[in-house]
Amino acid sequence: MYGVCGCCGALRPRYKRLVDNIFPEDPEDGLVKTNMEKLTFYALSAPEKLDRIGAYLSERLIRDVGRHRYGYVCIAMEALDQLLMACHCQSINLFVESFLKMVAKLLESEKPNLQILGTNSFVKFANIEEDTPSYHRSYDFFVSRFSEMCHSGHEDLEIKTKIRMSGIKGLQGVVRKTVNDELQANIWDPQHMDKIVPSLLFNLQHVEEAESRSPSPLQAPEKEKENPAELAERCLRELLGRAAFGNIKNAIKPVLVHLDNHSLWEPKVFAIRCFKIIMYSIQPQHSHLVIQQLLSHLDANSRSAATVRAGIVEVLSEAAVIAATGSVGPTVLEMFNTLLRQLRLSIDYALTGSYDGAISLGTKIIKEHEERMFQEAVIKTIGSFASTLPTYQRSEVILFTMSKVPLPSLHHPVEMGRTGENRNRLTQIMLLKSLLQVSTGFQCNNMMSALPSNFLDRLLSTALMEDAEIRLFVLEILISFIDRHGNRHKFSTISTLSDISVLKLKVDKCSRQDTIFMKKHSQQLYRHIYLSCKEETNIQKHYEALYGLLALISIELANEEVVVDLIRLVLAVQDVAQVNEENLPVYNRCALYALGAAYLNLISQLTTVPAFCQHIREVIESRKKEAPYMLPEDVFVERPRLSQNIDGVVIELLFRQSNISEVLGGSGYNADRLCLPYIPQLTDEDRLSKRKSIGETISLQVEVESRNSPEKEERVPAEEITYETLKKAIVDSVAVEEQERERRRQVVEKFQKAPFEEIAAHCGARASLLQSKLNQIFEITIRPPPSPSGTITAAYGQPQSHSIPVYEMKFPDLCVY
Numbered sequence: 001m002y003g004v005c006g007c008c009g010a011l012r013p014r015y016k017r018l019v020d021n022i023f024p025e026d027p028e029d030g031l032v033k034t035n036m037e038k039l040t041f042y043a044l045s046a047p048e049k050l051d052r053i054g055a056y057l058s059e060r061l062i063r064d065v066g067r068h069r070y071g072y073v074c075i076a077m078e079a080l081d082q083l084l085m086a087c088h089c090q091s092i093n094l095f096v097e098s099f100l101k102m103v104a105k106l107l108e109s110e111k112p113n114l115q116i117l118g119t120n121s122f123v124k125f126a127n128i129e130e131d132t133p134s135y136h137r138s139y140d141f142f143v144s145r146f147s148e149m150c151h152s153g154h155e156d157l158e159i160k161t162k163i164r165m166s167g168i169k170g171l172q173g174v175v176r177k178t179v180n181d182e183l184q185a186n187i188w189d190p191q192h193m194d195k196i197v198p199s200l201l202f203n204l205q206h207v208e209e210a211e212s213r214s215p216s217p218l219q220a221p222e223k224e225k226e227n228p229a230e231l232a233e234r235c236l237r238e239l240l241g242r243a244a245f246g247n248i249k250n251a252i253k254p255v256l257v258h259l260d261n262h263s264l265w266e267p268k269v270f271a272i273r274c275f276k277i278i279m280y281s282i283q284p285q286h287s288h289l290v291i292q293q294l295l296s297h298l299d300a301n302s303r304s305a306a307t308v309r310a311g312i313v314e315v316l317s318e319a320a321v322i323a324a325t326g327s328v329g330p331t332v333l334e335m336f337n338t339l340l341r342q343l344r345l346s347i348d349y350a351l352t353g354s355y356d357g358a359i360s361l362g363t364k365i366i367k368e369h370e371e372r373m374f375q376e377a378v379i380k381t382i383g384s385f386a387s388t389l390p391t392y393q394r395s396e397v398i399l400f401t402m403s404k405v406p407l408p409s410l411h412h413p414v415e416m417g418r419t420g421e422n423r424n425r426l427t428q429i430m431l432l433k434s435l436l437q438v439s440t441g442f443q444c445n446n447m448m449s450a451l452p453s454n455f456l457d458r459l460l461s462t463a464l465m466e467d468a469e470i471r472l473f474v475l476e477i478l479i480s481f482i483d484r485h486g487n488r489h490k491f492s493t494i495s496t497l498s499d500i501s502v503l504k505l506k507v508d509k510c511s512r513q514d515t516i517f518m519k520k521h522s523q524q525l526y527r528h529i530y531l532s533c534k535e536e537t538n539i540q541k542h543y544e545a546l547y548g549l550l551a552l553i554s555i556e557l558a559n560e561e562v563v564v565d566l567i568r569l570v571l572a573v574q575d576v577a578q579v580n581e582e583n584l585p586v587y588n589r590c591a592l593y594a595l596g597a598a599y600l601n602l603i604s605q606l607t608t609v610p611a612f613c614q615h616i617r618e619v620i621e622s623r624k625k626e627a628p629y630m631l632p633e634d635v636f637v638e639r640p641r642l643s644q645n646i647d648g649v650v651i652e653l654l655f656r657q658s659n660i661s662e663v664l665g666g667s668g669y670n671a672d673r674l675c676l677p678y679i680p681q682l683t684d685e686d687r688l689s690k691r692k693s694i695g696e697t698i699s700l701q702v703e704v705e706s707r708n709s710p711e712k713e714e715r716v717p718a719e720e721i722t723y724e725t726l727k728k729a730i731v732d733s734v735a736v737e738e739q740e741r742e743r744r745r746q747v748v749e750k751f752q753k754a755p756f757e758e759i760a761a762h763c764g765a766r767a768s769l770l771q772s773k774l775n776q777i778f779e780i781t782i783r784p785p786p787s788p789s790g791t792i793t794a795a796y797g798q799p800q801s802h803s804i805p806v807y808e809m810k811f812p813d814l815c816v817y
Contacts, residue, residue, distance in 0.1 A: 015049045018042055019056050022079055027071025031078050039079070040086050050087055054080070054098030061102050065109065073114065077102070077121050084125055096137070099125065107145045112159050115149065119166040119173075126173030139174050143192050146170030150199035150232075164203055164228045171196050172235040179242045188247040190254075196239070197254035203232040205262065205270055233277060240281035248282065248289040256297050265311030275315050279322040287323035294319060295338045302345055303355040306370035309342065310377040317381035321388055332389065336382065336397055340404050340431065343378050346371050347426045375430055383437025391444055398438055402458050405431045425467060432462070432473035439480040447517040447557065450481050456521060463528045468537040475532070475545035478525075482552045491548040494594065494632040496601045496620050507555050507606075514557045522562060523756060525553070526569050527680040533573045533592060534582050540636050543591045550599050554606060563607060564664070564673050570596045571657050572678035578649060590642050593630035597623065600655055611663035615655075622652050676757055 021035040043050050061076040080099050087095070099121075106118030122142065149167030154160035175196070178187040187196075206228075243251050255274060264270050278290060294316045301308060320335065349355060350371040382401075386394055406424050444450035451459075463474040479488055485506035497503070532538075532546060554566060576582065577592035584592075597620055604616040620631065627643070628634045630653060634641045657675065665671025751759060 013052075015039075015042065015046075015053050016056055019053060019060070019079075023060075023072055023075055027069065027075060031075050036079060036082060040082060043083055043087055047087065050083070050095045051098070053083070054095040058098040058102045062105055065105060065114070070111070070114065073106070074117060077106070077117055081121055081124050084128060096125070100137075100142075104141055104145075107142075107149075112154065112163055116162060116166045119146070119149075119170045123169050123173045126177040139178060139187075140192075142170065142174055143187075143195055146174065147195040147199040150203055150228075161228060165226075165231055168200065168203060168228060168231045168235055171199060172231075172238065175235070175239050175242070179239075188243070188250050190250050193250045194254050194257075197236075197251065198258045200232040200236045200239075201255065201258050201274065203228040204236075204274070205264070236277060237281040240278055241283075243282060243286070245286060245289070248286050249293065252278065252290055252293045256293065260301075265308045265315075268311045268314055271311055271315045272318050275319045276322070279319050287319075290319060291316070291323055291335060295335060298338060298342060302342065306346070306349075306367070306374040309346075310370075310374040313339070313342075313374070313377045313381050317377075317384050320381070320385040332393055333396065333400055335385065336400060339378050339382055340401065340434070343375060343430050343434070344427060346375050346378070347423060347430065351423055351426070379430065379433050379437055382434045383440065386438040387441055391442075394438060394442060395444070395449065398435065398442075399452070399455055401431060401435050401438060402455050405435075405458065405462065407458060407461055425470075428462065428465075428467075428470055429473065432470060432477065436473055436477050436480065439477050442481060443484055444481075445484075445511070446513045447482075448513055448520075451517070451521070453521075456524070460524060460528045464531055466537070468535070468539065468542065471532060471535065471538075472542055472545060475542070475549055479545065479548050479552060482549070482556050484556060487552060487555055488548060491551045492544065494544055494547045494598045494636050496598055496631060496633070498617070500602060500605045505555060510557060510559045510562075515559055518557050518559070518562050519752060522565060526565060526678070530569060530572060530678070530680045533595070534576055534584070536582070536584055536588060538588060538591070540591075543595050543636065547595055547598055551602055554603055558606075560669055561673075563603065564670055565678070567600070567603065567660060567664075568657075568674065568676070568678040570599050571655060571660070572680075574655060575677070578654065580647075586642050586644065586646060587635075587640060589646055590629050590635045590640070593646075594632040594635040596655065597630065598632045607664075607667075609664060609667045611666070612660065615659050615663060619653065619655055626650075627653050673755065676755075679756070679760075 018035065018039040022032050022039055024030070024032055039053070043053055057076055057080055061073055064070070064072040064076065080102065083095070084099060103118045103122050103125075106114045106121075109115060109118075146167045149163050149170065152160050152163040152167065154163060175187060186192075240251060255278065259265055259271050259274070275290070275294075279287060282290065294312065298309065298312045298316065301312060316335075349366050350368050353366055355366070386397055389397065405428055442450065459474060459477065462470055465471060485508065487503075487505055490503045490505060529546060529549065532542070535542070550566060550570070554563065558566070573592050574596045577584070577589040577596075580589060597616075600616050601620060604613040623630045627646075627649070629641060629643045629646070630649075657677070661671050661674035664674060
């Protein structure tokens with residue numbers, strides 16, 4: 001009976017008959033639309049039958065695939081797609097399971113057309129928003145299969161391209177279906193990201209190589225179609241754009257691993273492109289997470305080849321510049337700390353020649369020029385990133401970088417020995433290069449903030465080092481900080497222009513903050529400029545930097561007092577060249593003469609005092625006729641024209657302090673100060689107060705000891721302690737504190753406002769007083785011990801004390817310890 005019913009079509013369930021009716025006799029005729037409409041209406045009318053419809057369609061599709069009836073397979077998938085688009089009932093989950101089973105069957109097939117058909121159906125399904133959640137659906141197979149299709153290596157180029165594009169579309173569908181649904185499988189898990197991201201990057205990389213091999217764009221087809229690279233880039237951007245804060249790490253790590261595995265850091269082009277896509281796709285507040293990932297990867301590759309590290313650093317540079325426009329957050333100092341640490345490691349590698357500090361069998365030998373290339377890449381990255389930071393963050397970076405410079409003069413730990421000296425020198429040069437990059441273009445209205453005391457002390461302490469390259473970096477850094485109006489390049493050439501208006505200088509009035517800065521630090525700056533001029537190893541670049549520094553101080557920070565001091569300073573430099581106590585070479589002496597002429601020519605035109613300008617022009621004209629080797633036009637050229645005998649220069653060729661003080665004194669400048677020759681301080685001005693307090697302490701101790709000596713000791717009767725005595729002591733102590741506070745204020749004010757000569761004279765008097773007190777102490781404490789053998793008679797019959805050395809004296813037994 002059951003067999004008879006099974007053979008009769010009328011006795012079959014209705015949903016099976018409706019499904020069978022959508023298939024034509026000839027598969028080339030396609031889906032029977034009228035019957036498909038009946039099936040759709042039936043599914044909507046009886047949604048409880050939807051799962052059975054899906055199961056039966058799946059059964060037929062699997063049977064047709066096995067029998068290679070691919071026309072009916074296409075019809076079955078078209079019917080499934082239409083049912084999916086039409087039905088959104090609660091029973092659709094069971095239907096979806098049948099649908100996904102059929103898609104998986106197609107993707108497992110070796111036929112490219114079936115793989116593409118299954119992918120297209122899955123993409124349509126991914127775009128459907130389901131009304132009911134699914135708690136048990138898994139997409140692991142689809143992620144693996146679509147990733148495999150992205151790496152297709154089919155022999156036919158056209159078919160290979162279609163398969164790869166289908167794989168990318170499938171991954172895009174998986175992402176869209178799961179990324180925003182918390183009930184679906186977490187697509188951000190590393191097991192999924194490790195397949196999706198490398199598949200997209202592989203297509204980006206592969207098509208770039210194909211484009212680079214293409215002989216000519218004219219050979220491209222007239223109608224350009226979308227290629228896998230464009231589709232992969234769009235999918236990658238969509239994936240990263242949907243990434244939340246906690247998922248960024250899982251999305252970025254596969255990128256780094258892929259670049260490592262395929263050695264893509266060394267060409268750098270593809271790596272930079274990838275991270276540009278990443279930085280522009282993620283949300284701006286997540287940028288610092290990418291920077292942290294790159295920094296960690298750089299640390300992890302600290303023993304990799306220099307070319308690999310250089311590629312990572314350049315990628316970091318591009319990413320950091322993009323991130324700075326958004327939000328970098330607390331990673332600013334972390335980034336600079338990592339880069340500076342890598343810089344020091346690279347210096348060690350270059351010096352030792354290996355990553356382990358010692359060359360042994362099997363050690364990878366390091367190429368010095370590659371390490372130098374890496375160091376330059378780090379310095380460039382530091383500068384490019386710092387240029388995007390706001391002023392307050394750049395100030396922190398400047399202080400942080402300067403704190404890493406090894407300075408023996410400031411008790412900074414440095415290494416000894418030849419290797420240690422080389423390491424210290426290279427570290428100093430690289431860090432000062434980095435600091436120069438950071439300071440370039442730095443704009444700060446307040447010089448007290450731009451050059452704080454602790455930073456300026458450390459910077460100027462390097463200005464007096466023996467290494468000429470280090471001194472040059474310090475001068476250029478100072479110029480970068482002081483130049484706030486872009487006048488620096490106008491003083492790149494030292495000359496004696498008769499009219500400086502052609503330079504088109506931008507000059508502003510000195511602000512109150514700048515005046516305070518110069519009152520506090522001017523003598524310190526002058527001293528280092530003066531001592532830098534006396535260095536024997538100076539070359540033309542040093543004198544150009546010194547000229548630029550003097551000129552920029554005159555334009556940016558000068559008032560009448562500063563102008564007077566700068567003129568005194570330059571006249572003192574002229575005396576150095578004339579007297580030549582340092583035994584400087586001929587070139588250095590001529591360079592100092594030329595430097596003074598160029599600066600005085602500039603400052604005379606800036607002050608606009610006619611008599612002053614006239615005196616300077618007269619001396620310059622005299623030098624042009626009789627001693628052109630004392631002018632910059634003959635000295636600072638490729639082949640300097642010098643004189644072998646520059647001793648005994650006539651007074652007409654020198655700038656005379658008496659004449660300058662006379663002409664400027666008549667125009668309101670301090671003539672008395674101009675008459676005083678400039679004498680550099682022995683130590684920094686900001687430490688004078690400390691020295692004074694120490695001197696006062698020593699003097700006070702000497703006075704107390706002299707008063708308490710036995711010769712002047714007097715018995716003072718004990719005073720009775722009462723309530724009134726205690727009250728009086730408390731009141732007196734408050735008064736004493738007020739007097740002490742006032743005295744300190746007067747001392748500080750004196751050292752801030754008094755001229756240097758007065759301060760030097762005062763300190764000299766205190767020093768002589770201290771010396772006399774010390775002599776008294778020495779006379780009391782250091783006397784020859786009495787002679788055990790009495791006295792002996794000298795050659796002229798006078799008694800003379802005879803002292804036996806301590807180590808020859810005979811002491812009683814009781815004195816032995």
